[in-house]
Amino acid sequence: MDEIYVAADSPPPEESFVDKSIWNVPKSPVADQQPKRRPRGRPRKHRPPPPEEDIYDQPQSPQPPPDEETPNPPQGPQQPPDDSIWDPPESPPHPGDAAPDAEEPEIQEGDTHLYNEPTMVGERAEEEADAGAEGDDDANGEELPADATRTMREFVGDLGPPEPSGEPNDGPYPDDTFMFDPPAGDYAISTAFIKSHSLKHMVELMSGVGWARRGVAHSLNQGNCRSGRTRQYWEHLTRVRDFWEAMPRAPLFDDQAEYLRSVEEAAAAARESVAKIDEFVRLTARRAGKPFKGDEESRPPQPFVRDLHDRVIPMLVHTLYGAFSRGTGSDQTPWRGRFAKPSLQIMTRVLAWVERLYEAMQKALARTPRMQQGSQRRSREKLAGYVTGLKVELEQALAEAEAAPERRRLQEERARRLLEAQERDRRQEEERKRQQRELVDSRIAERLRTYVEASQQQPETDWTEEEDHRLLQIIKKHPDVDVRVLAWEFERGVEDVRERVARLKQGARDYAASIGRPPPRFAMV
Numbered sequence: 001m002d003e004i005y006v007a008a009d010s011p012p013p014e015e016s017f018v019d020k021s022i023w024n025v026p027k028s029p030v031a032d033q034q035p036k037r038r039p040r041g042r043p044r045k046h047r048p049p050p051p052e053e054d055i056y057d058q059p060q061s062p063q064p065p066p067d068e069e070t071p072n073p074p075q076g077p078q079q080p081p082d083d084s085i086w087d088p089p090e091s092p093p094h095p096g097d098a099a100p101d102a103e104e105p106e107i108q109e110g111d112t113h114l115y116n117e118p119t120m121v122g123e124r125a126e127e128e129a130d131a132g133a134e135g136d137d138d139a140n141g142e143e144l145p146a147d148a149t150r151t152m153r154e155f156v157g158d159l160g161p162p163e164p165s166g167e168p169n170d171g172p173y174p175d176d177t178f179m180f181d182p183p184a185g186d187y188a189i190s191t192a193f194i195k196s197h198s199l200k201h202m203v204e205l206m207s208g209v210g211w212a213r214r215g216v217a218h219s220l221n222q223g224n225c226r227s228g229r230t231r232q233y234w235e236h237l238t239r240v241r242d243f244w245e246a247m248p249r250a251p252l253f254d255d256q257a258e259y260l261r262s263v264e265e266a267a268a269a270a271r272e273s274v275a276k277i278d279e280f281v282r283l284t285a286r287r288a289g290k291p292f293k294g295d296e297e298s299r300p301p302q303p304f305v306r307d308l309h310d311r312v313i314p315m316l317v318h319t320l321y322g323a324f325s326r327g328t329g330s331d332q333t334p335w336r337g338r339f340a341k342p343s344l345q346i347m348t349r350v351l352a353w354v355e356r357l358y359e360a361m362q363k364a365l366a367r368t369p370r371m372q373q374g375s376q377r378r379s380r381e382k383l384a385g386y387v388t389g390l391k392v393e394l395e396q397a398l399a400e401a402e403a404a405p406e407r408r409r410l411q412e413e414r415a416r417r418l419l420e421a422q423e424r425d426r427r428q429e430e431e432r433k434r435q436q437r438e439l440v441d442s443r444i445a446e447r448l449r450t451y452v453e454a455s456q457q458q459p460e461t462d463w464t465e466e467e468d469h470r471l472l473q474i475i476k477k478h479p480d481v482d483v484r485v486l487a488w489e490f491e492r493g494v495e496d497v498r499e500r501v502a503r504l505k506q507g508a509r510d511y512a513a514s515i516g517r518p519p520p521r522f523a524m525v
Contacts (some may be wrong), residue, residue: 056152156410173278173352178342180271183258190404192255192344192397195336196324203321205383210376212314226303233280236273237315243270244346245322250329253340255267260342274349281356284308288360291367299368309380313354320350333479341401348394354385447488463500471497472504479522 012243127288183190225231243266248255262268284304292299324347327337339347365372369404463471467490474489483501487494508523 030143038132100424130185150477155455174345174348176345179274179345179349180260180267180342182260182342189253189340191338191340192403192404193336193338194324194327194393194397196390197335198386198393199321199324200335201387202317202383202390205379205386206317208379210379211309212311225307227307229280229283230304230307230312233276234311236276236280237275237312237319240270240277240392241315241319241322243267243273244319244326247323247326247343250338250340251328256326256340256342277353281353285356297367297369300364300370301368301372305361305364305368308357313357313361313383316350316354316357320347320354323347323350339397339401341398344394344398344401348391348398350459351387351390351394355391358383358387400401468500468504471500473499475504476520 080284225234247259250256286303323343324332324337325331327339327343329337364378365380471486471490472485483494483498486497486501490497493502505523509519512519512523
């Protein structure tokens with residue numbers, strides 16, 4: 001980089017068409033004063049080049065020897081000197097020394113003069129001109145106009161992220177009817193299952209670059225916020241976290257409802273804190289939407305913006321994880337659980353806080369990109385996708401829990417209809433079998449009556465040996481057989497068959513007695 005030497009008495013060169021808009025600028029009242037001349041014999045001070053960011057490599061030119069006279073280049077309107085700039089630092093930092101994942105350094109109030117970017121010239125000139133008007137005789141110069149600043153910005157280009165547009169989201173929150181007033185009836189037992197990968201990534205992200213440095217637990221326990229407004233509302237953030245983390249664990253959904261419906265002091269304080277956090281989110285979003293006066297890109301992030309990514313958003317993500325853990329069965333499955341409608345509405349409200357504060361933080365950081373390294377910006381941009389994923393998971397779970405009573409009613413209605421159809425089929429089957437038995441019995445009775453009447457009308461005939469043998473086999477197998485069936489089988493009268501059966505049984509008893517044996521079983525009936 002060529003070294004620039006400043007001469008207070010060097011007149012500007014002849015104007016050209018290119019730089020006419022830069023040289024023709026209105027002079028401030030300070031410029032009308034006669035600048036002091038350097039006393040004779042006093043050595044000339046050379047203004048060192050301002051440090052520049054390592055945005056792109058610029059060609060380096062060899063520096064002239066100290067004793068070599070270099071012609072003074074044409075200069076614009078003179079700017080007041082800055083003592084802190086004239087005194088070079090003991091060990092100037094190199095732009096490439098900072099690691100990409102280094103922690104954000106603390107921004108001191110007096111170090112803004114170290115960043116002499118082209119976009120900061122107007123602001124520095126304005127501040128130094130005000131200081132010179134108050135009585136600093138050595139500060140003679142005039143403010144660089146806005147046209148010149150815009151011209152330099154066109155050459156440098158906007159290398160930062162695009163500035164988000166739109167008004168802060170002050171719309172209503174999602175339904176929170178059951179958050180502190182759990183439902184009764186069918187809704188009391190309506191649950192939905194969630195397996196969340198988005199929440200897992202959110203919790204892991206909070207301990208990474210660009211968020212809670214030194215870990216989430218360390219940042220949340222200290223609570224030493226930079227902004228007074230954040231300190232004012234920090235108690236409410238910790239109160240709702242502790243209240244929801246103490247809720248009974250699933251599957252004790254009835255106990256969860258009683259805990260949230262409680263009228264004790266802790267529940268009342270948690271209700272008040274929810275309203276206070278709503279107020280904090282609304283005020284923070286509006287504050288982030290207000291622009292700075294002057295050049296915003298040269299300013300460091302405001303304290304409340306740093307509190308958002310270091311404290312507040314990690315605290316809300318930790319609260320979200322605590323509410324999610326109340327639906328898990330055990331610590332072995334921290335990302336899977338079943339949730340009732342009150343728990344789903346609690347997580348939806350906390351996620352809405354995270355989303356609105358994240359949008360406010362991104363808007364503020366887009367206008368003040370100073371001190372936001374590339375790795376920090378990329379890490380913070382990841383949260384948007386995780387928030388969207390978790391919102392979709394919660395919306396699906398709420399829809400499932402909302403439809404659970406109607407789905408359960410339809411299932412019960414289908415089961416009732418199925419039972420009624422089965423009972424109706426059973427009764428119809430029994431009626432069919434009864435009618436079939438009656439029909440068979442009536443036909444048997446009709447045939448027996450016909451044979452009995454025929455046997456009574458016909459004269460009795462002697463039994464053949466074959467008929468006796470067949471009748472004996474039947475009564476041996478079926479001692480209690482009905483005589484009417486035998487009459488129908490042998491086509492004889494009932495009395496004739498009864499007498500023949502009795503005669504066969506008596507003959508069997510007589511034969512057994514003659515040989516000294518007990519009578520057979522069929523003959524004893």
